[in-house]
Amino acid sequence: MTNAAARTEQIIEQPGRVRRLRRLVEATADGIWPAIDLTRPYVDGTENLPRDGRFILVGNHTQTGMAEAWLTCLSVRRITGTRVRPLTERGMGSMPGPIGDVLAACGGVVGTPENATKLMQNNETVLVFPGGGRELGKFKGEEYQLKWDGRAGFARVAIANDYPIVPVGHVGGDDIYHSVVERDSFLGRLTEKVGQAITGKADMTMPLTRGIGPTLIPSPQRMYLRFGQPINTRQPAGVTDEDWVSTVKASAQTALESILHELQDVRSEDPFRQLNPLAWRHALRPPTAAS
Known part of the structure; x- marks a missing residue:
């Protein structure tokens, strides 16, 4: 087995030290949710998450970089009980030593088509931010804009593995x-x-x-998260591969942009959007939580 193939295998069969760290990470994640809940994160659309865990989340990065990833992973774990595997930039995902072990224990995987395919073949929940680091640096007026620059690799690998795409929008991070x-x-x-x-x-x-x-x-800002309806990636007869990749990519981008606009509207009417403790009891709640 080549070194590259061995590394790909290890994203499923992780070394013992990483598995031990994973147990610690998951226990910590479960333990800190009550503290997170004090900030009343606005999370809705959880009914759109396939309960078998077999889907790819496609989201937007904000200037915080990590808040959206953590909130998404924790929310999915609470609802479906499955671990989310974020696809990371090569530099971050391949960090050596203890830092690399912690990232791996958190589920992080270098975002290559081979690694994504391996995860999907193992029916794992995958998370990708197509904009990558380009969405971190927001100049004035660029808040919550997607910067995918034509990247459609997530659509291509989802189609190849018959994986539904769940768009997930995050608002709040670009207001910090x-x-x-x-x-x-x-x-x-x-x-x-x-x-x-x-x-x-x-x-x-x-x-x-x-x-x-x-x-x-x-x-201080309240965090808003919304999971959209799953996008079917099964290719219709008579549609070329590249046309279908373009269609799926465009559908995911349009759905995510709509979610971001909707969440910004929700945020604009929320008296608790800046975590003012005096407005804590008046914080807007998702329809399912309010019913």
Whole structure:
């Protein structure tokens, strides 16, 4: 067996040290939910989650980077009892040593077609953010915008493995910090040039931001999560492979954009959106929770 094949096998049959860490991670996740629940995360659409765990979640990144991943994974675990396997950037997913073990224990897997296929062949729940790191750096006016840049790999692998796609939108993370400049402004273009000089990637630039007032203290925000209806990826007769990939990708993007618009409308009417304790009892709840 080649080294690459061995690494792919290990995402299912994880080493003993990772399995032990996984038990600790899951116990911690279950234990901290009461504390998370004090912030009353707005989570709805859970009835759309296939109970067999065999689906791929397609979501949006916010400036926090991790809040949406954690809330999604914890919510799915509470509803279906299954572990979510996030597909990560190569640099993060292949980190060596203890950090890499912790990421693996949390379910993280390097986001390659081979790894995604292996997970799907094992009927695992998969999570992907097609925008990747490009969605972390939001300039003024870019909040909750998808930056997929034509990426359709998630659709291709879902189709190949007959995996339904569940769009999952997250709102709240892009309100913790706010960019102070627009991308096309003088300071915005200068920031992009500096970012490209440092990282080699202009689309990964982190803009100048502020939190509470003019400071970098993060602004407390309620988190909003919505799971959309599953998208069937089974290819109809007479439709070419590439046309079907494009159709599925466009359907997922349209559904996710609609969810993000809906959640922003919900947030705008929520008196608890900034975690004001005086408004705790008046926090808007999803229809299923309110009924």
